[in-house]
Amino acid sequence: MMKPEYHITPEYGFLNDPNGLAQFNGKYHVFYQWLPEVTPQGNKRWRHCESDDLIQWKDKGCGLQPEEWFEKNGCYSGSGVIDNGQYYLFYTGNVRDKTGGRETYQCAAVSADGNNFTKIGPVAYLTEAYTSHFRDPKVWHKNGRWWMIVGAQTKKLKGNVALYVSDNLKEWKWLGNLLDESMDWGYMCECPDIIESEKRDFLVVSRQKEDGCRAMAFAGKMDYKIGRFKIEDCSGKYLDEGMDFYAPQSFVDEKGRCLLFGWLGSGEFDYQMSQPAVKEGWLHSLTIPREIFVKDGELCQRPAEELKVLRKQRQKFFSCGNTMIDPESSCIEVYAKGLTGKSISIDIGGVLKIDYSKDSKALRVQRKKWDVDEYDERMLVVKNLVDIHIFLDNCTAEIFVNEGKTVLTMKAYFDVDTKILVYSDKQIEVQ
Numbered sequence: 556m557m558k559p560e561y562h563i564t565p566e567y568g569f570l571n572d573p574n575g576l577a578q579f580n581g582k583y584h585v586f587y588q589w590l591p592e593v594t595p596q597g598n599k600r601w602r603h604c605e606s607d608d609l610i611q612w613k614d615k616g617c618g619l620q621p622e623e624w625f626e627k628n629g630c631y632s633g634s635g636v637i638d639n640g641q642y643y644l645f646y647t648g649n650v651r652d653k654t655g656g657r658e659t660y661q662c663a664a665v666s667a668d669g670n671n672f673t674k675i676g677p678v679a680y681l682t683e684a685y686t687s688h689f690r691d692p693k694v695w696h697k698n699g700r701w702w703m704i705v706g707a708q709t710k711k712l713k714g715n716v717a718l719y720v721s722d723n724l725k726e727w728k729w730l731g732n733l734l735d736e737s738m739d740w741g742y743m744c745e746c747p748d749i750i751e752s753e754k755r756d757f758l759v760v761s762r763q764k765e766d767g768c769r770a771m772a773f774a775g776k777m778d779y780k781i782g783r784f785k786i787e788d789c790s791g792k793y794l795d796e797g798m799d800f801y802a803p804q805s806f807v808d809e810k811g812r813c814l815l816f817g818w819l820g821s822g823e824f825d826y827q828m829s830q831p832a833v834k835e836g837w838l839h840s841l842t843i844p845r846e847i848f849v850k851d852g853e854l855c856q857r858p859a860e861e862l863k864v865l866r867k868q869r870q871k872f873f874s875c876g877n878t879m880i881d882p883e884s885s886c887i888e889v890y891a892k893g894l895t896g897k898s899i900s901i902d903i904g905g906v907l908k909i910d911y912s913k914d915s916k917a918l919r920v921q922r923k924k925w926d927v928d929e930y931d932e933r934m935l936v937v938k939n940l941v942d943i944h945i946f947l948d949n950c951t952a953e954i955f956v957n958e959g960k961t962v963l964t965m966k967a968y969f970d971v972d973t974k975i976l977v978y979s980d981k982q983i984e985v986q
């Protein structure tokens with residue numbers, strides 16, 4: 556098996572959430588939750604990497620390590636902002652007491668060079684409204700002030716998000732719950748984020764529910780006067796329809812683009828530990844960087860345009876009936892377009908199968924399991940399928956449907972020599 560080539564992936568050890576994202580003096584900085592061992596449990600740190608172009612990532616070692624009393628059991632997830640030529644990180648200090656009880660501190664660290672971070676210590680405190688499941692501060696600037704949201708569990712054991720405000724990034728005042736308690740926020744909202752656009756904003760939470768944990772986006776408007784997020788659409792939308800996507804985080808880069816990375820991983824302990832990567836001493840990746848945009852009022856994601864240079868070989872052909880492609884690699888981009896009114900099937904080495912029927916309007920994605928000869932499946936209704944854009948990277952698949960209105964992200968362990976079979980009932984263009 557081969558590691559992903561263009562995804563952020565640890566050399567060894569375990570990766571989960573993207574953290575502290577920012578562009579600072581031209582360079583992109585990404586941190587991620589990291590453990591030197593390959594199992595998911597332990598005192599998490601922030602591993603740091605840096606890039607000029609969002610493609611080549613330089614590993615910079617540990618950015619934050621649990622070494623102080625307020626973070627002794629882990630530097631948990633959080634975000635980054637730039638103020639006055641300084642790069643600030645906000646994160647959760649996770650502390651376990653002698654009886655196994657949990658304490659949580661929202662902490663800050665600062666750097667003038669983007670390499671060495673000095674810890675400031677706790678800056679925002681838990682209030683009596685919440686249990687100690689309280690973590691993942693996301694900070695941003697708006698209307699001349701700093702705002703922080705923290706994923707929370709209320710004393711009624713329901714998910715919510717706490718809102719704080721500050722004028723100096725060091726003293727934070729709690730303003731109450733961001734969300735209407737009448738809605739179903741599961742039992743905990745992890746990794747909250749707000750993505751703003753002109754007309755509509757989107758609140759993103761990684762909602763923990765008994766029947767599963769998924770990243771959701773809710774359309775609405777952030778009302779800074781009353782400190783509430785007003786939801787327009789109570790049912791929300793999965794930010795990603797695939798099996799392995801969680802804890803996404805966005806940031807606005809120096810060009811003004813909103814970029815997002817997610818954890819390309821998920822799941823129960825056994826599901827994670829069964830993966831072939833574990834035997835090689837590493838586990839999980841981040842997604843490719845995705846540009847967020849709003850189209851027809853919907854939150855959409857497209858691969859950052861920088862990724863275009865990754866295509867080394869180009870093949871372009873028009874397919875009708877069966878066409879076999881032999882890319883001689885399992886690090887591939889496939890783009891099928893002009894699909895309106897047509898049926899299509901794409902089979903990638905028997906590991907990933909995508910089928911769309913123009914009659915039933917059903918899009919089926921099947922991903923082969925790695926430990927048994929079975930498939931996991933997702934079924935979606937897509938009224939008018941226009942295009943399918945797939946990024947494969949040896950053991951990952953990201954499928955962008957209809958210019959990014961729907962995305963499916965998953966682990967898919969491909970063979971080194973993977974062949975692609977495309978079938979369509981009428982002529983389509985594949986490149």
Ligand code: FRU
Nearest residue numbers: 572588599631632690745802
């Ligand atoms: C989400 C999460 C966060 C937490 C981090 C710990 O995957 O559980 O809530 O900060 O992972 O690694």
